[in-house]
Amino acid sequence: xxxxxxxxxxxxxxxxxxxxxxxxxxxxxxxxxxxxxxxxxxxxxxxxxxxxxxxxxxxxxxxxxxxxxxxxxxxxxxxxxxxxxxxxxxxxxxxxxxxxxxxxxxxxxxxxxxxxxxxxxxxxxxxxxxxxxxxxxxxxxxxxxxxxxxxxxxxxxxxxxxxxxxxxxxxxxxxxxxxxxxxx
Numbered sequence: 187x188x189x190x191x192x193x194x195x196x197x198x199x200x201x202x203x204x205x206x207x208x209x210x211x212x213x214x215x216x217x218x219x220x221x222x223x224x225x226x227x228x229x230x231x232x233x234x235x236x237x238x239x240x241x242x243x244x245x246x247x248x249x250x251x252x253x254x255x256x257x258x259x260x261x262x263x264x265x266x267x268x269x270x271x272x273x274x275x276x277x278x279x280x281x282x283x284x285x286x287x288x289x290x291x292x293x294x295x296x297x298x299x300x301x302x303x304x305x306x307x308x309x310x311x312x313x314x315x316x317x318x319x320x321x322x323x324x325x326x327x328x329x330x331x332x333x334x335x336x337x338x339x340x341x342x343x344x345x346x347x348x349x350x351x352x353x354x355x356x357x358x359x360x361x362x363x364x365x366x367x368x369x370x
Contacts, residue, residue: 210224246315256357257269257358267290268359270354274357276351277349278348279348282304282326284328284339284341284344285328285342286327292320292361293358295357298313298355300312300358304337307337309332309347312324321358
């Protein structure tokens with residue numbers, strides 16, 4: 187039997203028990219027989235926890251004094267593919283040709299939560315709990331991740347992408363970062 191170090195943590199109703207074994211699995215090792223590697227003596231492990239908090243109950247930090255640049259302004263990202271309306275809480279749509287995976291980058295200057303739909307299927311939710319300029323990034327197009335979400339449009343098919351803000355107080359914009367331009 188392996189010796190293990192154990193530690194416990196209690197936070198409200200949440201109780202966590204962590205144990206550290208003398209061996210670890212090296213997931214980059216292709217030979218299964220060699221995946222178990224010894225953990226060096228004196229090793230330390232840091233464990234981070236996240237707890238889901240309803241948006242309205244989260245204590246956001248104060249807004250920074252310096253304002254963020256307008257995320258819909260053409261900058262190094264080029265022209266936005268989909269951008270917020272003057273009222274940033276309104277849904278917005280764009281068309282995408284389902285031809286290859288392309289990275290989508292979302293810019294804003296305030297905490298935000300956006301649901302992104304392809305047709306009537308939820309692709310992802312973009313969340314940013316900070317005042318950083320870049321809120322999130324995700325891939326769109328044919329790939330294993332999209333297929334696992336049930337998104338299987340044929341290559342070359344134009345799909346409607348709709349962004350439905352759950353929480354937005356400032357302008358936001360989405361940019362296609364791949365080499366293929368968005369369909370217009």
